[in-house]
Amino acid sequence: MKLMQDAVYNHVGLYHFTVQDPPMKDWLHQWPAFTQTTYKDQTIFDPHAAPSDTKRMSDGWFTQQMPDLNQSNPYVANFLIQHAIWCVEEFGVDGWRIDTYIYNDLPFMNRCNKDPA
Numbered sequence: 001m002k003l004m005q006d007a008v009y010n011h012v013g014l015y016h017f018t019v020q021d022p023p024m025k026d027w028l029h030q031w032p033a034f035t036q037t038t039y040k041d042q043t044i045f046d047p048h049a050a051p052s053d054t055k056r057m058s059d060g061w062f063t064q065q066m067p068d069l070n071q072s073n074p075y076v077a078n079f080l081i082q083h084a085i086w087c088v089e090e091f092g093v094d095g096w097r098i099d100t101y102i103y104n105d106l107p108f109m110n111r112c113n114k115d116p117a
Contacts, residue, residue: 071105
C-alpha cells in the first residue's frame with residue numbers, strides 16, 4: 001500500500017497560525033480590499049492576458065475565509081517545502097496530489113517538482 005498526501009499549497013484557513021500571527025507582512029497576498037480569484041486559469045497561459053487579470057487569478061483569495069499564501073516569498077516557499085519533507089520523513093508519504101495546482105505560484109511548483117538529483 002502507498003500513502004498519498006493531498007496537499008493544498010495556495011491557501012490556508014482563516015484561523016491558521018500563520019494568518020493569526022503572520023511571520024512577516026508579505027506572508028499572504030494582500031489587497032486593499034477583499035479580492036477573490038477570478039477562477040479564469042486561461043490568463044495564466046495567455047501571453048496577451050492583462051497582467052492585472054493574471055495577478056487576480058493567481059493571487060486572489062478563494063473566499064474571505066481562505067487567505068492566499070505568497071509562495072514567491074522565499075520563507076513561505078521554504079516553510080511549505082520543509083513541511084512536505086517532514087511529512088515524508090514522519091509519515092512515509094510516497095506521493096503527492098496538489099489540489100488547486102493552477103492557483104499556486106508556478107515557479108514555486110516547478111521548484112517542488114524538480115528532481116533533486
